[in-house]
Amino acid sequence: MHTAPPLAGLRILEMAGIGPGPFCGMMLADHGAEVIRVERPSRGGMTDPARDPLLRSRRTIVLDLKRPEAVAAVRHLAATCDGLIEGYRPGVMERLGLGPDLLLADNPRLVYGRMTGWGQTGPLADEPGHDIDYLAISGTLHALGEAGRKPNAPINLAADFGGGGMMLAFGMLAAILHVKATGEGQVVDAAMTDGSAVLSSMIWGFRAMGQWRDERGTNLLDGGAPFYDTYETADGKWIAVGAIEPQFYAALRGVMALDGSEWDTQFVPSAWPALKQELATRFKARPRDAWVAAFAGHEACIAPVLGFDEAVAHPHNVARGTFVTAGSVVQPAPAPRYSASTTVAPRMAGRTEGAAILAEAGFDADAIAALL
Template identity: 85%
Template sequence: MPAPPPLAGLRILELAGIGPGPFCGMMLADHGAEVIRVERPSSGGLTDPSRDPLLRSRRTIVLDLKRPDAVAAVRHLAGTCDGLIEGYRPGVMERLGLGPDLLLADNPRLVYGRMTGWGQTGPLADVPGHDIDYLAISGTLHALGEAGRKPAAPINLAADFGGGGMMLAFGMLAAILHAKASGEGQIVDAAMTEGAAVLSSMVWGFRAMGMWSDARGNNLLDGGAPFYDTYETADGKWIAVGAIEPQFYAALRRVMALDGAEWDGQFAVAQWPKLKGLLAERFRERSRDAWIDAFAGHEACVAPVLGFDEAVADPHNVARGTFVTSGNVVQPAPAPRYSASATVPPRMAGAADSAAILQEAGFTAAEIAALL
C-alpha cells in the first residue's frame, strides 16, 4: 500500500475566489492537505461547483463575512491552520478584520498566502485586471504569437495558473517548511505578473546571450524555427514538431525525405521562412495519423496535436492515468506522482459541511445555529 499523501497533516483555510486561488487550494488538497474552503452565501457564480475540478477534494463552510460573528469564526478557524489562502484586492481582508497582523498575532506559525495580479504594493496594486493584463506587463505576452501578428494569449494558463496558483502553492509550502523549523509564520505575496515573468526566465537568458529577438515568431521556441512549430495536415488536423537537437533534426529529414542542401544549415535563421513554407507543403500531403505512423520509431520529436476528447483516449495518457472521472466530470488527475506516497483521488464539491466543520472547531450547537 502507498504511504499517505505527502501533505497529510497540513491544514489550510481557503477564502473562496476564482481562478488561481482555487487552483492553489486544489494543488494542496490533491497532495494530502486538509483544505477548508470558506464560501460566502450566494445565488450563483461563474461555475457550477459540482462540476469544477478547481474546487475538488476539500470541504466547504458557508459564512456571511459581513457579520461579526462569522468573521470571528473564520479567525478562530485560522488559529487551527498551518496556512491561509486569500485572493482579494489589497486591503479587503484588513477591512473584514481578517488581515495578516491579526491572524499572525493569534497564530504565530500561520502562513498567510495572498494571491493578486499586481502584488500587494506598487502603483497598480489597487487596479483591477485579469490574466491577460498581468501577462502583458511581465513582457511574456509580447513574445507569444505568430510573426507579424498580434500577441496571442495562452488562454489563462501562464499568469493565473502557472505564474499564480502554482507559484503560490510553492511559496506556501516553502513558508510552511520555514514555520515548522522556526515557529515563525509569514505572509506570502504572490503576484501573477511576477510569476509570469519567472516562467520566462529561460527567454531572458537567451536574450542576454544574443539568442532571442524581440520580434515575435522569429526565434527558436516561438514558432520561428521550421523544426519547432505546428503544421496542418491533409485532413485539417495538426502535428507538432520539436526536432531541435541534431539527431532529432536528422530523423525529421530522413522521414520526410528532406534531402536538398538547403536543409543542411539547420540554424541558418535567414532560411527559416523558406523552409517553414516547404515543410508546410510537405505536411499537407498526408493525414495527421499517417504522418504519426511514418514517424513511429524514428525519434524525431513529433507528436499529434490532440483535442480534449482525443487526449483522454490517447494510449499513453490512458496507460499513465493522466485523466480521471469523478462525479461524471472528466478531469486531469493529480500530478506529479510519487514513488512512495499516494495522491488524493479527486472528489467533486458537494453540499457544504458548515455545521460539521464548526462543531469540530468547538462551536456549540447554539453558536452554529446562529452562524448558519
C-alpha cells in the same frame, strides 16, 4: 507500498475565489492537505461546484462575512490552520477584520498566502486586471504569437495558473517549511505579474546571450524555426514538430526525405521562412495520423495535436491515468506522482459541511445554528 499523501496533516483555510486561488487550493488538497473552503452566501457566479475540478477534494463552509460573528468564526478556524489562502484585492481582508496582522497575532505559525495580479505593493496594486493584463506588463505576452501578428495569450494558463496559483502553492509550502524550522509564520505575496515573469526566465537568458529577438515568431521556440512549430495536415488537423537536437532533426529529414543542401542550414534564421513553407506543403499532403504512423519509432520529437476528447483516449494518457472521472466530470488527475506516497483521488464538491467543520472547531450547537 504507498503511504499517506505527502501533505497529510497540513490544514489550510481557503477564502473562496475564482481561478488561481482555487487552483492553489486544489494542488494542496490533491497532495493530502486538509483544505477548508470558506464561501460567502451564493450570489451566482461563473462556476458550478459539482462540475469544477478546481474545487475538488475539500470541504466547504458558507459564512456571511458581513456578520461579526462569522468573521470571528473565520479567525477561530485560522488559528487552527497551518495556512490561509486569499485572492481578494489588497486591503479587502483587512477591512473584513481578517488581515494578516490579526491572524498572525492569533496564530504566529500561520502562513498567510495572498494571491493577486499586481501584488500587494506597487502603483498598480489597487487596480483591477485579468491574466492577460498581468502577462502583458511582465513582458511575456509580447513574446507570444506568430510573426507579424498580434500577441496571443495562451488562454489564462501562464499568469493565472502557472505564474499565480502554482507559484502560491510553492510559496505556501516553502513558508510552511520555514515555520517547521523556525516557528515563524509570515505572509506570502504571490503576484501573477511576478510569477509570469519568472516563468520566462530561460527566454531572458537567451536575450542576455544574444539568442532571442524581440520580434515574435522569429526565434527558436516561438514558431520561428521550421523544426519547432505546428503544421496543418491533409485532414485539417495538426502535427507538432520539436526536432531541435541534431539526432531528432536528422530523423525528421529522413522520414520526410529532406535531402537538399538547404536543410543543412538548421540554425540559420535567414533560411527558416523558406524551409517552413516547404514543411507546411509537405505536411499538408497526408492526414495527421498517417504522419504519426510514419514517424513511429524514428525519434524525431513529433506528436499529434489532440483535442480534449482525443487526449483522454490517447494510449499514453490512458496507461498513466493522466485523466480521471469524478462525479461524472472528466478531468486531469493529480500530478506529480510519488514513489512512496499517494495523491488524493479527486472528489467533486458536494454539499456544504459547515456544521461539522464548526463542531470540530469547538462551536456548540447554538453557535453553529446562529452562524449557518
